Amino acid sequence: MSVLELHDLHVTYRTDGGSVPAVRGVNLSLDTGDTVGLAGESGCGKSTIAGAVLRLLPKGTEVSGKVLLDGEDVYAMKPGRLRAVRWTSAAIVFQGALHSLNPVRRVGLQIEEAILLHSQQSARSARIRVGELLEKVGLPAGQAERYPHQLSGGQRQRVLIALALACEPKLLIADEPTTALDVMVQAQVLRLLEELQREHGLSLLFITHDLSVLTHTCERLAVMYAGRIVEEGPSTQVFADPQHPYSRALAAAFPTIGDPASRMNPQGLAGDPPDPSALPAGCPFHLRCAVAAPECSSLDVALRPAGAGRSAACVHVGATDV
Amino acid sequence: MSEASPAAADVVVSLTNVQVQFGGGSVRAVDTVSLDVGRGEVVALVGESGCGKTTLIRAIIGLEPLAHGSIAVEGSTVGGGRRLRALRRRVQMIFQDPSGALNPRHSIYEAVAEGLRIHKVKGHEPTLVAEALAAAGLRPPDRYLRRFPHELSGGQRQRVIIAAAMALQPALLLADEPVASLDASIRGEILALMRSFVDSRGVSIIAVTHDLGLAWNIADRVAVMYLGRIVEVGPTEEVLRSPKHPYTQALLSVVPEIEGMAQQILVGETPDPSRIPSGCRFHPRCPVVASGEADRLGFGDRCRGVDLELEPEVAAHRVACHAVAR
Numbered sequence: 001m002s003v004l005e006l007h008d009l010h011v012t013y014r015t016d017g018g019s020v021p022a023v024r025g026v027n028l029s030l031d032t033g034d035t036v037g038l039a040g041e042s043g044c045g046k047s048t049i050a051g052a053v054l055r056l057l058p059k060g061t062e063v064s065g066k067v068l069l070d071g072e073d074v075y076a077m078k079p080g081r082l083r084a085v086r087w088t089s090a091a092i093v094f095q096g097a098l099h100s101l102n103p104v105r106r107v108g109l110q111i112e113e114a115i116l117l118h119s120q121q122s123a124r125s126a127r128i129r130v131g132e133l134l135e136k137v138g139l140p141a142g143q144a145e146r147y148p149h150q151l152s153g154g155q156r157q158r159v160l161i162a163l164a165l166a167c168e169p170k171l172l173i174a175d176e177p178t179t180a181l182d183v184m185v186q187a188q189v190l191r192l193l194e195e196l197q198r199e200h201g202l203s204l205l206f207i208t209h210d211l212s213v214l215t216h217t218c219e220r221l222a223v224m225y226a227g228r229i230v231e232e233g234p235s236t237q238v239f240a241d242p243q244h245p246y247s248r249a250l251a252a253a254f255p256t257i258g259d260p261a262s263r264m265n266p267q268g269l270a271g272d273p274p275d276p277s278a279l280p281a282g283c284p285f286h287l288r289c290a291v292a293a294p295e296c297s298s299l300d301v302a303l304r305p306a307g308a309g310r311s312a313a314c315v316h317v318g319a320t321d322v
Numbered sequence: 323m324s325e326a327s328p329a330a331a332d333v334v335v336s337l338t339n340v341q342v343q344f345g346g347g348s349v350r351a352v353d354t355v356s357l358d359v360g361r362g363e364v365v366a367l368v369g370e371s372g373c374g375k376t377t378l379i380r381a382i383i384g385l386e387p388l389a390h391g392s393i394a395v396e397g398s399t400v401g402g403g404r405r406l407r408a409l410r411r412r413v414q415m416i417f418q419d420p421s422g423a424l425n426p427r428h429s430i431y432e433a434v435a436e437g438l439r440i441h442k443v444k445g446h447e448p449t450l451v452a453e454a455l456a457a458a459g460l461r462p463p464d465r466y467l468r469r470f471p472h473e474l475s476g477g478q479r480q481r482v483i484i485a486a487a488m489a490l491q492p493a494l495l496l497a498d499e500p501v502a503s504l505d506a507s508i509r510g511e512i513l514a515l516m517r518s519f520v521d522s523r524g525v526s527i528i529a530v531t532h533d534l535g536l537a538w539n540i541a542d543r544v545a546v547m548y549l550g551r552i553v554e555v556g557p558t559e560e561v562l563r564s565p566k567h568p569y570t571q572a573l574l575s576v577v578p579e580i581e582g583m584a585q586q587i588l589v590g591e592t593p594d595p596s597r598i599p600s601g602c603r604f605h606p607r608c609p610v611v612a613s614g615e616a617d618r619l620g621f622g623d624r625c626r627g628v629d630l631e632l633e634p635e636v637a638a639h640r641v642a643c644h645a646v647a648r
Contacts, residue, residue: 041505152591182370183532187576187587209506212578253506255535257562257577264517266539268510272475 003171003203004030004053004090007066011048014060020277022048024227025065030171035197035204037214037235039250040224041273046207050175053205054086070170087118091164093157095176100160101148107159108134108144111166118167133162137192154185161192165200172197175207190217212254215239223247226274226284229303233310243312245289283315291316332361334493334526335382335413339391342377347389349596351377353550354391354631359494362524364517366537366558368573369547370592375530378547379496382528383413396493411441414487418499420479424471430455431467434486441490450489458485459515477508481515488519495519497529501536513540534577538562543638546570549593549603552632556639566641568610601626602644610645621645 011023023045030036038046051057053067055074067074069089077085094100102110108130115126131141137158148156157177164172174193178186194217197204206218214221214235221235223244231244242248249269255262271288274280280287286296293315306312335358342352352374359365367375380386382393384406393400395409417423424433434451437443443450455463458481471479480500487495500516501509517540519525529536537544537558544562545555546569554567565571572586588607593599605611605625616622624644633640633647641647 041507154591182592183573183576184370184588185592187585188589191585191587210578211506216578250507253510255538257534257538257574263538263559264540266510266513266517268512268514269507270511272477272508273505 001032001070002029002068003032003034003070004028004205005066005068005071006049006053007068009049009052009065009067010063011045011052011057012062013048013058014062015277018277019062021279022227022276023052026224026227026229028222028229030203030205032170032203033197033201034220035206035218037211037218037221038205038207038224039209039211039214039221041209041250043273043276044224045227045276046224047175050092050173050205050207053173054090054092055082056092084118087114087164087167087169089169090171090173091167091169092173092175093160093164093177095179101156103148106145106147107151108146111144111159111163114163114166129166130162133165134159136165136196137162138188152185153181154188157181157185157189158192161189161196165196168200169202171203171205173205173207176209177206178213179208179210186213193217210254211239211250223250226279227276228284228313230285230314231306231310231312232303233306233312237307237310243306243310243317244285244314245291245316246285247312249288249290283313333358334361334363334396335359335528336394337378337382337391338393340378340381340388340393341390342374342381342386343389345596350550350598351595352381353598355547355550355552356391356632357545357552357555359526359528361493361526362520363543364520364527364529364541365543365545366541367528367530367545367547368532368534368537370532372549372592372595373547374550374595375547376498379415379498379528379530382494382496383415384409407441411490412493414490414492414495416480416483416487416495416497416500419503420476420483421471423483424479426471428470429467430460430469430471430474430482433471433482434489437486437490443490454485454489455482457488457519458482459511460485475508476504477512480504480512484512484515484519488523488525491523492525495525495527497527499531499533500529502531502533509536510539516540534562534574546573549595549598551603551642553604553643554639554641555632556637560639566639566646567604567643568608568645569604572609601628602630602642604643616645619645 006026006028009023009026013020013022040046052063069085111130112126115129130144134141134143139158178189206214218235221238222229223231225246231247239251242251252267269288274284282297283300286292301313301315303311303313304318306317337355337357340352340355343350369375377386384400395413431451434454435447438447438450452463455466460466460481501512541558544558545552548569554561554570565574572588575583575586586609590607599606602625610616611625616625621644630642632642
């Protein structure tokens with residue numbers, strides 16, 4: 001059973017400078033318990049997808065295609081139904097924990113509020129549940145009395161995770177949940193997410209630019225470039241043996257410590273991330289591509305099979321089979 | 323690549339027992355640090371937030387007064403007064419956020435020319451600016467001169483910062499998380515650029531970072547800091563391939579790219595420099611102490627009771643740990 005399905009999702013922002021196509025035809029599906037990582041540079045559209053799933057995008061943004069949560073079309077829902085689905089079917093953990101919490105309310109009350117709004121519980125049982133949730137994310141129940149500024153960055157991120165779990169969603173969307181954290185705290189939060197995911201059979205859509213984190217946390221990986229998925233497959237395979245030249249460059253940007261090949265040899269990708277409002281013709285990556293063929297400046301390739309359970313959008317993929 | 327500490331004649335910056343205090347001495351942000359950096363050497367200073375790594379490089383450029391110890395850049399002691407201007411030409415700083423470091427109303431030309439004017443660098447200014455931009459990979463420079471920071475990408479802005487710094491022909495670059503705010507795909511290019519200036523012009527770099535991959539990519543030596551102290555220092559290959567200090571081992575174990583290493587996630591928050599624990603300052607989080615191994619092997623009391631500094635300078639790879647010093 002698919003918890004989340006995206007069918008040919010297109011998202012176009014309307015700005016003063018014209019329309020900006022941020023997502024250009026994305027298909028993705030997550031079954032119960034699936035963990036999928038969505039990777040790519042800033043501006044590739046990965047966070048837009050998070051917003052599109054729960055209809056959190058700015059007013060006037062054009063969305064086409066389908067978003068199905070538990071088989072139900074999110075964009076056909078009435079406002080009341082949408083409010084019910086947010087938190088209970090899917091919840092999002094954002095990057096900036098400080099900005100996602102109300103600074104003048106105790107964190108326990110903020111979690112309690114979400115529970116009371118979305119379930120028929122008494123205030124008393126909701127309060128008990130707050131304590132359980134905080135303990136589940138590794139915080140003493142007494143921290144419910146704290147205000148956000150009294151907590152460290154890692155503790156605030158844990159509160160946000162507790163908040164996201166408050167209504168027992170089936171799908172957790174984590175948008176750069178560890179990016180602002182210190183290395184050791186990042187490891188703590190990642191381990192917590194992994195444990196919760198396993199324990200509750202959650203489906204997890206993990207969005208980050210850090211490919212190495214995704215490989216560790218997610219079974220499947222989708223690499224985005226210029227609003228599209230350009231490679232998809234089992235994460236260890238995509239990281240160790242990428243088929244798309246962009247995934248290859250992205251994977252190489254994370255050196256393996258101890259590997260002589262990357263010692264004194266930082267690998268990067270020339271050029272800059274593409275401007276979504278002015279994409280080049282043909283394959284949007286061809287201007288930065290190390291192996292671009294003449295046809296790449298005019299030919300835009302869709303995802304094609306690249307081995308078992310894998311696909312990539314590149315003319316070089318599967319070329320020998322044709 | 324320097325195997326041992328650099329020979330005295332070739333030392334660009336020398337730190338001796340440096341202490342930086344805040345809050346009238348209640349916070350020892352940097353607590354007795356000694357380190358020499360040789361000409362053309364890249365040293366990565368790694369550790370969690372609050373370990374004092376940024377305070378240490380601010381002290382090198384004269385932005386933090388020293389409570390104890392001394393810092394010498396190319397043989398002359400860092401102090402106040404007129405000598406500070408001369409120092410600031412020889413030592414240039416690169417910050418994490420290139421957008422914040424550039425004046426949004428100054429053109430790229432102005433951004434590079436300003437330093438040349440302040441330091442009265444001789445030569446034809448437009449030529450110097452163009453050469454600096456080209457050397458930093460902004461080619462052709464004419465295309466960038468009249469543009470403004472907001473018209474450039476993050477990677478290009480960081481190249482402008484590096485161009486402005488290198489235009490003054492410094493002996494030492496202090497880089498505070500130079501690529502942390504950049505996209506992963508861009509980082510390698512910027513690191514390669516920094517390393518190329520080391521190899522072509524002999525500049526030295528102290529790079530403050532939490533990213534061990536950066537150290538593996540460009541650093542000759544790594545110094546690991548914990549609560550104001552260097553707890554392990556040595557050639558990059560040795561420190562990152564065979565770390566001796568339990569803290570370094572833990573830091574390495576949580577790097578996702580390292581396969582087959584059991585994760586040692588330290589519990590608790592990033593430590594607080596206003597409350598430095600007694601004994602070895604790492605002992606409350608140390609897995610060797612927590613597992614009881616330190617007590618079994620008979621040095622647990624020293625971990626909890628005896629403060630220690632780095633081993634004396636006999637080998638290039640040195641560590642401050644009772645378990646290693648036994």
